[in-house]
Amino acid sequence: MTEAEGRLRLTILGGYLGAGKTTWLRHALYEGRFGKAHVIVNEAAEIPVDDAFLRSSGEVTVLAGGCVCCTARADLIAALRGLCDARSRAGAVRLDTVVLETSGLADPAPIAEAIRADPVLTRHILLDEIIVLVDGLHGAAQLASDPLGRHQIEAADRLILTKPDAAPDLNRLRATLARLNPGAEVTAAAHGVDWPLPPLPAGVLPMDLVETGDVAPPVPVPVALPEGMDWSPFSVWLSALLHVHGDRIVRVKGVVRTPAGRLLLQGVRRTVQSPEILPDPGAPTDDTLVLIGRDIDADRVRRSLQKLV
Template structure:
């Protein structure tokens, strides 16, 4: 990924991908490896009000509370204009590349269009590559049911297959052929825990998956973030049992869960993708623990009061006064 920037403009790399596709894991590794060069600024967009991914990346510009392709677009434009102003000012920040990690609900093409039609940014930012992470374990199911997943794939210059080590070879081969049909011009690479790995040769005769036609907008309604606050005194193991039961009962409607819980072992990063609970990760302490014990559920048909009532009922604990029927 070259660092030279024609005409002195700021090069922008867009990193997209569906919920739980491994964008942050990949980006964290690439930043450590210096893939984007020494002078890079990172912007992280979170659809939820409570951010989680910034805890993994360190110092970033955080845009929370809306996807930057739609409701969060004004905040993105303002942030990018501010970076351009700072960079051009004498004594200002010295960087020549911005990496924008989008929300998993964002359409990269809409973001690029917004920047290219902005009268200020079009003169100061050069759109570089659009990278889209693809979860090899869940992508075929997502592409069969989620119009947004197909739009994300179609917007990519490069598709990065993640979790390939856990994917059956026959399924991985079918996914690669399917992606090649959806976006013939995109390069396809692979990464495991953020580190680039080689893809095996495609077996002869591998067929693409048969994807049904989908409407432009999903008739089941939008996928939205829902947040609940967890009492710090709740037992972590009991919470994990409740979450497992919830995923078993309604995992098809619950695309993603993420948050940071305070446990006896420390600050624990909790993440799920569909019905798969990822291995918890201990995070370093932070001077601002205000976001701890807030869990974000991203899916269809979830209400924070219903989730909290379900949790307290499962644990056999009395409801907080605010949740009791009036």
């Protein structure tokens, strides 16, 4: 057995907020693309949601309330060391791969650097690939407004364009990806299913990305939802909120308990998806909506919700 074969393989799955990481990963795990996998899911907000979907496909560790590329880096190293320890114990269950789904606010490059610099992990873990998902629908707006999207793309070994089913024209974004990271393979997937891309026509120009300098990162703002809330005024409130804030709210996520079950509510920018039923049991963080964005006046948002619902 070569040294590489003996090590635990690690895939880092990155991409901007709402790019489609969990959706893609669910499908990849279902198809067994990572063999016997352990998923580490990192969410910037204290209220994790993604794990509810991923748990049905295997073991999951949640690192919530900080980003593993900066504030929660030590937690990630500890979690990876724990997995390496468990794997090397006699009688341990088989484990082929660890997939780290980063938070949408993470830059994969410092994560890879931290893993390679750790004296224990470097002996036990083989960093296989950095896959970065790029939102086919909102990727251009994200790239234009936040340098993080660009850093994520530059760090990738492989880029996957998501939402090709909803994006009318991916060519400009594809040309931009080719310019930002000419070495990375670019494919596409709709809800995790591979989507064939025709050759990029000649002459398509990439976006003109101006250096924006430092931009404050989007911040998660949790909003508690009133018990027994009436769904119709809530939907109206949410649409109005997203309309008023425009591009300042980049992601909405929350779990609402209703007589019909636990509903996952989520949106990316102003695109809100129909709620999905989540498996029970509930979590203490249910009935909370997390808005991720910039310049959100949390008190004002909470007051407006109290008034309307």
